[in-house]
Amino acid sequence: MSGSQLGRAQPLDRPVHMPLVLIIEDEEPIRRFLRATLEANHYRVKDAGNASDGLLLAVTAYPDIILLDLGLPDGDGLEVTRSIRKELHVPIVVLSARGQETDKVVALDAGADDYLTKPFGVGELLARLRVALRHAAQRGGRSTEPSTLYRSTIDGRSLAVDLDARLVHMEEAGGKREIRLTPMEFKLLAFLVKHAGKVLTHQMILKDVWGPQHVNDVQYLRVYAGELRKKLEADPAQPRFVITEPGVGYRLLAPDEL
C-alpha cells in the first residue's frame, strides 16, 4: 500500500476555509444527521458506511478530520484508528456509547484525538471538531506558533492564563485577581491549557506532569485537580473549567475563540 506516501504528500491547493470531514459510521440516520448538520455549518462532508470504505477514503480524499464510530460492522473501530494513524496525522474524533469508557481510553491510546458520547448535541459536536482541527493545525505547523495565551469564559467568569509569563488570572463580577498556584498546579494547568478543549487521559497527564514513573498514580492527579478546582472554580463540586471525563480523564474548557 502506498498510503504512507500519499499521507505525507499533502496537496497545497485545498480550500482552507471549508474543512473536509470524513464520517465513518454504519448507521444511516446518524450519517444523514451528521451530514446535514455539518454542511449547514460550512464543512464539506464525505461519508463511508463501513471500515474498508472509510480507510480507502481516509487515504484518498485527504480529509481534514475524521469522525469514526467505534462499532462498525466490518471491523473494530480501534483497528481502523490504528490503521489510519499508521498512515496519516489527520485528527480522529471517535463516536461511542456510554459505558464504553475502557474502549474510549484504548481508542485515545491508539491515536484518536477525542471522543463524543452518543447521544450528543450539535453544539458539543462542533466544539470538538473545532478543537481537534485547531490542535491539528498547531501540530502540523500550518498556523502560527501555538498560542501561549488562554482565555475562557463561562457563567460570567473568565480564566486567563499566560504560559510565558506564568500568570493566572480570574475575572469575575468582583473584579480581576491573580491566582497563586504551586509549581505543580501550574505545571498541570499548563499542560491542560496546551490541549485546551481536548480530552486528556489520566496516563497522558500523569506522564507529562509527574513523569513516566507515575503513570499509575491517579491519586496525584485527583488531588491536584481538586486543588486546582478550589482555586479556579466558583463551586468545586460543579466544575466548569476543569471538567472530568468519567473513567477517561480530564478536559479543560475550550478557549473563547473556539
Added chain:
Amino acid sequence: MPPSPEPIPRSDEILNRFRSEGGVGGGDAHLVGDGSTTGGRRGRLKIFFGMSPGVGKTYAMLAAARRLAGQGVDVAVGVVETHGRAETEQMLLGLDLLPLVEVAYEGSRFQVFDADAAIRRKPDILLIDELAHSNVPGSPGGRPKRWQDVEFCLRAGIDVYTTLNVQHLESINDVVRQITGVKVRETIPDRVFEEADEIELVDLPVESLHERLRAGKVYLGESASRAVDPEDGFFRGGNLAALRELALRRTAAWVDRQMHRYKQDRGIRAVWPAGERILVAVSPSPMSGKLVRAARRMAAGLHADLIAVYVETPRTVHLSTQDRERLEENMRLASALGATTETIAGSNAARELIGFARARNVGKIVVGKTARSRWRDVLLGSFVDTLIRLSEDIDIYVVRGDDDASVASASRPVHVPEMRRWNGYAASLAMVGLVTLLGIFVFHGFELANVAMIFLAVVVLAALWFGRGPAVSAAVAAVAAFDFCFVAPRWTFAVSDIQYLLTFAVMLGVGLLVATLASRAREMARRAWARERTTAAQFAVARDLAAARDAGEVASIAVRHAHDLMHSDAVLCRRANSGESALEVLAASGTPDWFEGSGSEPERERGVARWAIDHGRAAGAGTQRLPSSAGHYIPLIATAGTVGLLGVRIRRGASPDIDPASHDIAAIQAIATQAASALERVMLAESQQASQIAAEREKLRNALLSSVSHDLRTPLAGIAGAASTLEQAGVLDASTKTQLLRTIVEESSRLNDIIANLVFATRLESGAVDPRREWTTVEEVVGVGLARHRQALTGRSFRVDIADNVPMIKVDNAMFPQVIHNLIENALKYTPRDSSVGITSWASEGSVVVKVWDEGPGLSEDESTKVFERFYRGRSDAQSRSRTGTVASPAGMGLGLTICEGIVRAHGGRIWAEPNSPRGASFLFSLPIEYPQPMMPTREEAVSESERAS
C-alpha cells in the same frame, strides 16, 4: 478533601539539584519539561531484588524497561550483564545501549560503565545491572563501587533501575556466611537499599530455581564448580530457602518502613502487620512482668510484633493457686501491652519454645535471667543453655529480672526421653550394684531383712525414675544380688534356708507391683498433660473458628492449628463442584506437594482422602484402613453430611512423641469436629446468600421485562408525536415549534437516562458488576454525578459540603457517579422547587459517609425501608401506581434507588434512608475507608509570579 501529608522542606532537595548540576556542568540540565520549576529532584531508585543469582532479576528489569520504552519513556541501558544468555540478550534488542569504555588493568582490558557519559546522555531511566559490583580500578569517575556510580546518577536527577541479591547487603553478610558458608566480598551499605524509592522482589520457588540450574540457565561465574550441585553447594535447597526468606523479610521490612513513614505522615493509628516478631517467655514469676515490659520496649523499637508465650510442661500442670493467678496476671499484662498471648504445652520448655518460634517465624526470643545456683545448672542443665543450644538462627536475649520459676525449672525432664530406654536399664542396674557394694562393705552387720528393704527401695526408685522395664530388671537383679552376695551360702546362687525363697518371691512380687503402679502413675500424669494440651488446642481452635467468615478462613485456621499441633503438613479440602471425584484444596500448610503434587504418591494420597470423604470414616496412617499412606485423613462430618476433609501428614519416626495412635490423633479429631461445624456454618450462610441472590435476580428479571415495554415507550411516544407534528410545518407558529422541539430534546435525554439505568440494572442482574476501582475523591464523584443535573439545579437552593478530612475512596469512576446522579434526581423529583437540596460528606469510624438530603415532604417510616425495593415509586407517583400500565412513572421505572444500592454494594458499602432534620428525607451511603491509602505527592507552597521574581 483527603488530608494532605505534612509539608516536607524542599530546600535541601533544591540545594542538591544545584550541586549536581554544577558537577555535570551542562547548562541544559535544569530545563525540565516545559520550564516550570518542578524539576531538580533527585532521581528515583528502583531495585529488582532477589534471593540469589538466577531468579531472573535482570530479565525482570529489562522487561519493565521495555514496557516503559514502549510507552515512549526514554530508557537507556548503562550496563547490563547478560552473561551471554540469549533470553536476556534478546530483551536488549531495541533498547538504547550506552557505549562502554575500555579500561586496562593488570594486563587485561575491561569494558566498563561510564557514569559521566550516562549523565550527559540524560535519559529518563537508566539501567545499571548488579548494584553490588566493584569497579575495575581506573574506571571513569574513579569510584570504587558501582553503587557509588548509581548514587552519582541519582543525584544528577536520573531515575535508575538496578538489580541486587540479598547476600550483598552489608548487615546480613554474617548471616549469609553462616547459612551458606560463602563469604560475600562485594557488599553495599544497607542505606542504599533502605533509601530506594521502589523495591521489586523477583521471587522464584527453590524448585524452579533448581530446574533452571539443571537446565544450565543460570550464570555462576568462577564459583561454578562448587556451587552448581543442587544437593550440596551454595544452591542447596536449605540455603536457598533461607536466602529466599531473608530476601522476603528484607523486602517486607522495607515495605513496613514505607508504611510506617506513611502512617506517621498521615497520623494513622491502626495496627498494621509488621515484619519482625519477638517472642517473650512468660512464667508465673512476679518478675515476669518486668520481662514482658522489656520485651515490649524492644518490640516497639524494632516495630515488631510481640508474642507472649507460656509453656506448660508435665511438671507445671499443677500450679499453686497463687502461681496460676500470677501467671494470668502476667499474660494479661502482655496482652494489655499489645502482645499476642499463647499457651503451648510440651515436655521440654526450651524445645517447645524454639519449635513454636520457628513455626511463627519469630526472629528473637526474650527470656529472663535465672537466679538459680550454679550446681543445679551443672547437674540438671539450664533452661537458657538449652535454649541457646537449640536456637540456631534465632537470637536469644537474656534479660535480668526473671527468677527461676516454672519455665526454667521445667527444663529438668529434658533427660527423661533419652534415659527412658537403655540408660534407664543401665542406671537401675548400676543402682542395684551400688547398693550391693554398700551392703557388702558398709551394712555387713545388718539383718538380712533390712538389706532386702534397701534393695526394695532401689526398685521403687527405679520405677519412679525410669519406668516399668528398668524397675522389673532392677527387681530381678536385686533378687539375684541379694541371693548371691548376702544369703548363705554366700557367693553362690544356692539357698540353704528354704524360707529365703519366700523373701525372694516377696521382693520380686513387690518390685513388680511397685514398678507397675509407678509406671501407671507416670502414664496418668502424661495423659493428664496430653489432655491439657488437647483442651488448650481445642480452645484456641474454637476461639479462632468463631471469627471465621468464609470457608477459606475456616480451612486455613484449622490447617494452621493442625500444623502447630502435629508439627507436620496439614491440608483441608472439600469435594470440588466440578467432577464428582475431584477434591478442592481449601488450605494447606507447609509444602503441600505430598498431597497436591503430581506423581503416583500424591495421587495415592488423594485416593485415600477421597475414600475417607466418600465413606465418612477416617483413613490412612494410624487407622485400620490404608495405614501405609503418608497422611491421616479425617472426614469433616457435620449435621448435613460430610462437608470436607482434614488430612495431616504423619512423620514416621521424626519424633518419638508422635505416635499415630496416640492422643495427637484425638486432638486432630477434635480440631476436625470443630472445623466441620464451622465449615457447615459458613457454607450454609454462603448457600443461603446465594439462593437469596438468585431469587432477587429472578424478581428483577421479571420486573425488568414487564417495565421495559411500557416505560421506554412513553418518552418515545412524546418524541414521535412531536416530530410528526413538526413534519406538517406549514400550520404551526414559531412558539409551538420551539415547544415541540424542546419536548423532543427533553424526552430524548430522559430516554437516555432510562437506558443508562436499564444498563446498570441488567449488569447488576447478571451479576456482571465488576467495578474497575481507582483512587478518587468524593468531590470528583459528586462533580460528575451532578454534571447532568446542572440545568435542573440552577435556580434551586443547593449546596455541597465535603469535610476536609474525608480520605480518598476507591471506586469505579464510570459507574459510581450514577449513585449521586440518581439520588439527586430522586431528591429533585419528590420535592417542591423552592425547597433546599444538598450533599454532605464526612469520615467516621472507618467509613466515608455521603448524605444526599432534601427538605421536601420526607419519608414515612414504612417507606424508609421500602424505597430501595425495586420499582418502588414515591408518593408523588401514587396515581400512576394505582393505574399501572397506563401511565408511566416520572421516576423512569423507579429503578434509580435500586441501582444505587447495587452499585454501592458492589463497592462493599451500605446505603440507607433516614429522616432529615428538621424536615425532609436523606439518603446516605457509606464506603469503608481503604487502607493503605495511596502515596500522596509532597505538598508545596503556592507562589505568585511576583513573589517568585523577588
